Amino acid sequence: xxxxxxxxxxxxxxxxxxxxxxxxxxxxxxxxxxxxxxxxxxxxxxxxxxxxxxxxxxxxxxxxxxxxxxxxxxxxxxxxxxxxxxxxxxxxxxxxxxxxxxxxxxxxxxxxxxxxxxxxxxxxxxxxxxxxxxxxxxxxxxxxxxxxxxxxxxxxxxxxxxxxxxxx
Numbered sequence: 016x017x018x019x020x021x022x023x024x025x026x027x028x029x030x031x032x033x034x035x036x037x038x039x040x041x042x043x044x045x046x047x048x049x050x051x052x053x054x055x056x057x058x059x060x061x062x063x064x065x066x067x068x069x070x071x072x073x074x075x076x077x078x079x080x081x082x083x084x085x086x087x088x089x090x091x092x093x094x095x096x097x098x099x100x101x102x103x104x105x106x107x108x109x110x111x112x113x114x115x116x117x118x119x120x121x122x123x124x125x126x127x128x129x130x131x132x133x134x135x136x137x138x139x140x141x142x143x144x145x146x147x148x149x150x151x152x153x154x155x156x157x158x159x160x161x162x163x164x165x166x167x168x169x170x171x172x173x174x175x176x177x178x179x180x181x182x183x
Contacts, residue, residue, distance in 0.1 A: 027137065034133060035154075039123050043086075046119045054114035056169055061114045063166045071167040080164045087112060094168075106176040110169060117165040120158040127154035 055061070085095040092112050098105070128151045134140045 038126060042122050042126060043119050054111050056110040056114050063170045067166055071163055076163055076167045083160060103176060103179050106172055110172055113165040113169045117162050120161045124155045124158040127151050
């Protein structure tokens with residue numbers, strides 16, 4: 016590989032990295048600016064269906080969900096463990112966070128296809144179309160486990176919250 020080709024490759028790698036960091040980080044932060052009422056766990060969009068729970072149990076989410084990164088601590092609400100004592104307010108916030116996280120992952124899944132907009136920056140776009148599509152598809156499917164985890168956990172949190180409210 017000649018030095019000019021190396022520098023072109025390095026430049027494009029940096030542009031690609033900056034694109035993904037800006038896109039995914041921007042969505043994660045920007046979606047928090049939307050009205051909180053959009054992230055209501057009782058909304059039909061966020062309601063977990065019975066068939067989904069069967070799927071999530073078949074996928075054994077409980078066995079692997081804790082191995083995926085959880086970045087909620089960045090915004091001050093880690094969702095990887097429940098504290099020793101919880102109350103209704105805490106569970107309301109936790110439910111909101113699961114909806115926010117799910118929505119952000121859905122947006123990231125589809126917005127990732129905007130990466131194709133960088134295709135004209137390469138010298139022979141047609142040659143790299145498959146690679147770009149592959150990266151977009153990888154991004155799309157990489158968000159599914161995080162969505163599944165939110166949808167798996169939410170009904171369990173709702174049951175715990177209902178139990179607490181009935182005990183009071």
